[in-house]
Amino acid sequence: MRRHGWAGDIPADDEEAIARIVAAARRVIDEDGTVNVSRVAEDLGITRPTLYRYFPNLEALLRATAMSAVSAFLDNLAVHLQTYTAPTDAVVEGIAFTLEQLPHDRYLGMVMQPGKASAFTAGVTGEIAITFGRSILNRFNVDWRGSGFDDTTLTELVEFMLRTLQSLIIDPGRPPRHGTDLRTYLHDWIAPAVQAHCRAAVH
Template sequence: MGHHGWGGRPPASNAEARQRIIDATARCIDRHGVTKTTLSDVANELGVTRQTVYRHFARISDIVGEVAAQGAESFVDQLVAHLRGVTDPAEAVVEGMVFCVRTIPTEPHLSLLLQLGDSGAFGRGATTGDAIAYGARMLHRFPVDWAAAGLTEDDLGGLAEMIMRLLTSFLQNPSDPAPDEARLRALLTRWLAPALARPSASLPGSG
């Protein structure tokens, strides 16, 4: 790598290098779209060689996944703000689901998760232990007293898994025509909300 790489400002650490690669990838995606963004584009954006990028990420899809994951953090902040004041567990979950189904496809970086196939957060990756644990942490940020509602930590893990599975279905296999918000809210209120209207029973063998 020449001394003019990284725009003349070499990163001070591996963490900074990774973040600058992620930021450069986000700019390339915004400019060219995810399908036309290559590792060479990212290297050129940074003024480094492809090998320099390879030292931090093995594949362009790995960097795209990081762009999407950081978009997810920002999205969760929006979701929590949207739910401010909604303290009923059933209402919070229903409104959260409606917000996700409506908003995720319109968020440029978050919607990348829909384009990562089975490895993405809304493909087979939705049911990994890490994804479910992330979902449970997200539920903890809801303005709901889950313990007072009778939900344990194990219950929140199960609820997070069900939410991820439902979101995967709604986002990857939308109805034709897609339901409007009122119909989606009514569907979730009828079939999902009752499970949160009372303390959930433990599944057989769940401990």
């Protein structure tokens, strides 16, 4: 695969090229608050067509950048959820913890909050959002298969969680729920839906 430009410093291979593009995208986001293909290409000293050889569209670039940027959050989430082994408790705490971290994590906010540079730009069923949601579920210390969830139903659960998060982000309530109130609300209304699926799977 040919590589043009790169300000005279040609990457050793495609893996290095991809890593440089993602790093440049993060720099552009830090400066501009959004992803712009032209700015990323300019930062690297390459043309837009060269960038598109590695990322065919803006969504693909955003997905790679977002997932690399939120890895620290996902690691923290895994530690926080270590003691949650029941699907209902894990889903409730996963939603609540993610929602509460939004104001404190710039990249998580970029991924989750609806806007120009967001996992929700293409909707909660878009590839970026689903990939991110599956990454969250993979951090849970839950035996999903043993609880009756296969790949299809796990993806549906991700969609359900993301739709809930999206709703709470767009309209957090009046007044917004936090802490115990938020978790009580989610346990009352979200947990029963998850539990009903677990019971149906057992029978």
